[in-house]
Amino acid sequence: MGKKITLPLFPEASTPRPRVPNEKIRPLKKPTLDDARNRLGGRTNDEEPAPPGLALGRVVKVFANDGEAHVAVVVFANADEVHILVDGKRLRRVPPEAVHAYEGETPNDLRQIAADAHVFSLISEDQAVRYTDDEGELLSGKLVEKCRYGALVAREDGTLVAVGFRKLWPAASTDAASA
Secondary structure (H helix, E strand, O other), X not given: OOEEOOOOOOOOOOOOOOOOOOOOOOOOOOOOHHHHHHHOOOEOOOOOOOOOOOOOOOEEEEEOOOOOEEEEEEEEEOOOOXXXXXXXXXXXXXXXXXXXXXXXXXXXXXXXXXXXXXXXXOOOOOOEEEEEOOOOOEEEEEEEEEEOOEEXXXXXXXXXXXXXXXXXXXXXXXXXXXX
């Protein structure tokens, strides 16, 4: 199939870790803006566009090295590579020529991911957005920097937060006037 990508996760800086005997205690550093940008796959504004037919949210078929076909969703694409989400959990990076049109019905586990990726593709930098935080609260902000798997968003208090593409939507026109 393609190269497997592991997305790094950050432990909460305020969450205590269990202590291991004889371990030096180091304070956890808070993620930097570069850490957040990297966690979201990096900035995308300088990328060459993807070949036709590889739009974000498109359900595609990819063949693994053993010849088995996998159905996946395009979550990022440029001229050189396509990042697909297989079974909603595994992210793979494949060349554009390895991606084929999928003609069947979209599997239930990929339907919402495909919709979320498509909506994310419609959002632009400097646009008013709505997003959910870790507690599920719906908040407003402004998209500052678009990345491969999400965006850096300026909250109403001016703080920048990293938000994954599945938790981000354009603000309604009435929300845009108040944001």
